[in-house]
Amino acid sequence: MVTPSLLNCDFARIADELEALKQAGTIAVHLDVMDGHFVPNLSYGAPVIKDWRPRTDFPFDTHLMMSDPGRYLDDFIRAGCDVIIFHIEAVPEPVPLLRRIRAAGCHAALALNPPTPVSAIEPFLDELDAVLVMSVMPGFGGQAFEPSVLEKVRTLRAARPELPISIDGGINPTTAAEAVAAGATQLVAGSAVFRNDGNYAAALAELVQGARRGIE
Numbered sequence: 001m002v003t004p005s006l007l008n009c010d011f012a013r014i015a016d017e018l019e020a021l022k023q024a025g026t027i028a029v030h031l032d033v034m035d036g037h038f039v040p041n042l043s044y045g046a047p048v049i050k051d052w053r054p055r056t057d058f059p060f061d062t063h064l065m066m067s068d069p070g071r072y073l074d075d076f077i078r079a080g081c082d083v084i085i086f087h088i089e090a091v092p093e094p095v096p097l098l099r100r101i102r103a104a105g106c107h108a109a110l111a112l113n114p115p116t117p118v119s120a121i122e123p124f125l126d127e128l129d130a131v132l133v134m135s136v137m138p139g140f141g142g143q144a145f146e147p148s149v150l151e152k153v154r155t156l157r158a159a160r161p162e163l164p165i166s167i168d169g170g171i172n173p174t175t176a177a178e179a180v181a182a183g184a185t186q187l188v189a190g191s192a193v194f195r196n197d198g199n200y201a202a203a204l205a206e207l208v209q210g211a212r213r214g215i216e
């Protein structure tokens with residue numbers, strides 16, 4: 001599955017963008033929440049997501065790039081997020097937060113940055129609905145894919161054949177093929193979707209074609 005990251009969309013036209021993604025066949029969107037502390041950039045928070053919620057029925061996969069996700073967790077739950085992802089580098093003892101997310105009826109996932117080994121999340125795999133493997137250092141769209149993370153995807157896939165594995169950063173048709181071949185099940189893509197021609201259906205089709213090459 002390809003999940004567009006909204007970071008590169010036109011936020012002034014969010015309702016149109018969401019509708020265009022729907023027409024193009026998208027089934028979920030990835031929301032990048034940045035606190036200017038865990039990552040060197042700011043984006044948007046729960047009040048903005050709350051306003052988007054009635055505009056779409058897309059599941060909101062919400063990636064909290066925050067130093068203290070627990071402080072704002074209830075706001076994101078109330079805003080209507082469906083999947084809540086936070087970073088193991090920010091919360092080294094993640095079980096209480098993972099359980100709060102699941103108790104609220106959301107799916108819980110952990111993200112890991114390119115330098116972080118799989119061993120950092122291994123003890124918590126049974127508490128997770130998914131893992132998000134970052135293939136760039138988080139904070140900005142449009143960066144180059146870091147191929148060394150593919151080994152982590154392979155390790156996770158071998159450890160948990162059924163676990164959904166997302167990969168995020170620098171995804172294009174070529175890296176989509178590599179990621180899927182390694183065992184990724186969800187491709188988060190920003191600039192490869194929100195490209196200049198505005199043809200989201202074509203962009204998604206190219207990514208899906210790339211992903212298919214990875215399983216052939």
Ligand SMILES: O=C(CO)[C@@H](O)[C@H](O)COP(=O)(O)O
Pocket residue numbers: 005007008030032063136137138139140141142143168169170171188189190191192
């Ligand atoms: O989490 C992030 C960036 O921190 C990503 O979701 C990016 O927004 C993906 O953008 P591209 O690398 O696909 O342009």
